[in-house]
Amino acid sequence: xxxxxxxxxxxxxxxxxxxxxxxxxxxxxxxxxxxxxxxxxxxxxxxxxxxxxxxxxxxxxxxxxxxxxxxxxxxxxxxxxxxxxxxxxxxxxxxxxxxxxxxxxxxxxxxxxxxxxxxxxxxxxxxxxxxxxxxxxxxxxxxxxxxxxxxxxxxxxxxxxxxxxxxxxxxxxxxxxxxxxxxxxxxxxxxxxxxxxxxxxxxxxxxxxxxxxxxxxxxxxxxxxxxxxxxxxxxxxxxxxxxxxxxxxxxxxxxxxxxxxxxxxxxxxxxxxxxxxxxxxxxxxxxxxxxxxxxxxxxxxxxxxxxxxxxxxxxxxxxxxxxxxxxxxxxxxxxxxxxxxxxxxxxxxxxxxxxxxxxxxxxxxxxxxxxxxxxxxxxxxxxxxxxxxxxxxxxxxxxxxxxxxxxxxxxxxxxxxxxxxxxxxxxxxxxxxxxxxxxxxxxxxxxxxxxxxxxxxxxxxxxxxxxxxxxxxxxxxxxxxxxxx
Ligand code: UDP
Numbered sequence: 001x002x003x004x005x006x007x008x009x010x011x012x013x014x015x016x017x018x019x020x021x022x023x024x025x026x027x028x029x030x031x032x033x034x035x036x037x038x039x040x041x042x043x044x045x046x047x048x049x050x051x052x053x054x055x056x057x058x059x060x061x062x063x064x065x066x067x068x069x070x071x072x073x074x075x076x077x078x079x080x081x082x083x084x085x086x087x088x089x090x091x092x093x094x095x096x097x098x099x100x101x102x103x104x105x106x107x108x109x110x111x112x113x114x115x116x117x118x119x120x121x122x123x124x125x126x127x128x129x130x131x132x133x134x135x136x137x138x139x140x141x142x143x144x145x146x147x148x149x150x151x152x153x154x155x156x157x158x159x160x161x162x163x164x165x166x167x168x169x170x171x172x173x174x175x176x177x178x179x180x181x182x183x184x185x186x187x188x189x190x191x192x193x194x195x196x197x198x199x200x201x202x203x204x205x206x207x208x209x210x211x212x213x214x215x216x217x218x219x220x221x222x223x224x225x226x227x228x229x230x231x232x233x234x235x236x237x238x239x240x241x242x243x244x245x246x247x248x249x250x251x252x253x254x255x256x257x258x259x260x261x262x263x264x265x266x267x268x269x270x271x272x273x274x275x276x277x278x279x280x281x282x283x284x285x286x287x288x289x290x291x292x293x294x295x296x297x298x299x300x301x302x303x304x305x306x307x308x309x310x311x312x313x314x315x316x317x318x319x320x321x322x323x324x325x326x327x328x329x330x331x332x333x334x335x336x337x338x339x340x341x342x343x344x345x346x347x348x349x350x351x352x353x354x355x356x357x358x359x360x361x362x363x364x365x366x367x368x369x370x371x372x373x374x375x376x377x378x379x380x381x382x383x384x385x386x387x388x389x390x391x392x393x394x395x396x397x398x399x400x401x402x403x404x405x406x407x408x409x410x411x412x413x414x415x416x417x418x419x420x421x422x423x424x425x426x427x428x429x430x431x432x433x434x435x436x437x438x439x440x441x442x443x444x445x446x447x448x449x450x451x452x453x454x455x456x457x458x459x460x461x462x463x464x465x466x467x468x469x470x471x472x473x474x475x476x477x478x479x480x481x482x483x484x485x
Contacts, residue, residue: 008122008482009037013112015127016046016075016105017089018266018295019375020149023225025053025265026252027125027147028068033255034478038068041115043075045087052264071119073111080104090295095422099204105129106208109136116140122485125223131208131215143220143484146212150376151226152234152246153408154400157182158197159242167193174418183233186407191419192399221245223477225252225380227463227470230456231404247477251384253359253377254464263357266295270354276319276361279350283317286368286450289437290361290387292321293373297394298424304336310433311349312341316441318349319367321356362387368450369440371415371433373425374398379405386457388440388449390433393417394425411453413439 010031014024024040028050031038040050047070054068075087080103083093089101109132116124116136125145126133137144148155157179161167164180173191190198196206216222226248228235238244256262263273280288291307293299299307304322311318324336342351358378361367362385370382371390379401382389389412391402399420405412415436419426440446463470 011039011121011124013041013126015129019377020127022266023252025050026255028054029255032068040070043087044072047072056261076104076107112136123481128212131211134215134219145220146216146222150397152231152238153404154397156234156237157400161197184408186403194420224248225250227460229459247473249470249474251380251460253381254384262360267355269357271352273357280364280366283366285365288317288366289369289441290319290367291371294375294378297373301336303427305338306430308338308341309430313434314437321352374401376401383456384460386454388412388453390415390436390440395422411449
């Protein structure tokens with residue numbers, strides 16, 4: 001198989017944010033392992049991240065000897081009114097600059113076309129935030145695939161909400177409604193629906209998303225970081241009811257097999273991986289809860305204190321990742337932690353300030369539960385590790401992912417987040433945090449959720465193995481592309 005694929009050349013063009021770049025790094029490894037020549041297109045500042053993430057595949061260790069190439073284009077920060085060096089969504093100085101960031105990415109069509117002209121790849125997998133990539137690829141007769149970075153469930157649910165607007169018929173923000181036409185009687189509230197769906201006024205982002213949907217119709221199809229057994233009803237709904245072409249090829253994170261690969265995803269971890277593993281090795285199986293909210297969500301100091309109090313009151317052992325921005329604290333002063341917290345938690349709780357080796361931690365046998373903001377990558381990594389979850393969605397597609405975890409898969413409990421907000425989360429009280437973490441870690445209900453999660457983890461492993469559903473879909477995609485070239 002691998003040698004037959006050598007004439008194929010896939011261009012991968014991810015959006016410049018961790019939640020999009022990380023799965024695309026993994027996707028590159030996946031294509032390369034099938035013998036497909038793979039090139040990642042990115043901007044200069046993000047290039048080292050990809051070279052590091054894929055370095056172990058530069059030799060023969062991927063089993064195929066195919067290198068993953070990285071090609072760079074200049075990111076037009078200045079042209080779009082962004083500060084110099086602001087080349088990743090997670091480095092935006094203020095959320096208001098997000099529209100400048102999208103403006104900058106909108107200027108990347110010409111440099112992308114130059115690379116397409118030079119290399120003439122077989123296909124282009126480009127992020128959903130680059131709607132113009134479909135036309136760019138079409139100029140050279142190259143099929144374009146879209147990568148959303150979310151679940152079939154979220155794609156189907158958001159489609160139903162957009163079509164039927166059930167949130168317009170509720171009497172209050174907190175009155176639950178059932179998502180019309182979506183299988184499973186899924187409930188949510190108006191407050192949990194994205195502003196991007198509820199807003200009647202057009203803005204740049206709403207326009208971009210509309211263009212993205214239109215471009216998708218003219219594309220070759222979409223690639224989904226998911227596996228069929230996880231959400232068969234919604235994968236079928238997406239393909240059969242909505243009539244879209246999709247290939248599921250995940251969980252992508254499972255292509256990282258050794259500790260070195262698991263430890264470096266997106267950024268250099270702020271803790272030495274060996275130190276982290278040593279700490280976990282000293283703990284009993286399933287005794288530690290891992291708390292992390294991805295690369296974008298921000299909490300204020302009083303919320304962080306409530307998390308600390310909630311964790312302490314639960315009596316559980318924990319690893320808590322706190323992503324504090326450079327300017328959030330005066331140097332040396334950490335008034336987001338309760339007085340004496342770290343001393344009291346010595347040996348019991350580990351705080352990682354900055355970036356954690358998340359997959360390495362989730363896969364450790366001592367970890368028994370995950371408090372997550374329900375970013376799709378984190379959610380799927382939690383599922384692949386067989387963990388029950390406390391769901392704490394904030395924005396983007398996170399409320400949909402919460403509903404999948406709590407209402408469909410029944411492997412988690414909600415902390416009680418009520419409102420979709422942009423990045424800075426609403427507050428949740430320490431009592432609710434204590435209750436939710438205890439619920440997924442201790443007692444019969446926790447054991448039931450854990451055993452369901454374990455079954456899914458096993459199915460995930462089988463899906464990516466030879467003959468599994470994701471492996472077969474990847475091969476079907478490659479074969480389809482080969483017959484086009
Ligand atoms: N991640 C990590 N270390 C951290 C925080 C996040 O490795 O300290 C990774 C995580 O494993 C996931 C990605 O960053 O792959 C975050 O993506 P997700 O979709 O969960 O959330 P987003 O950051 O897009 O909100």
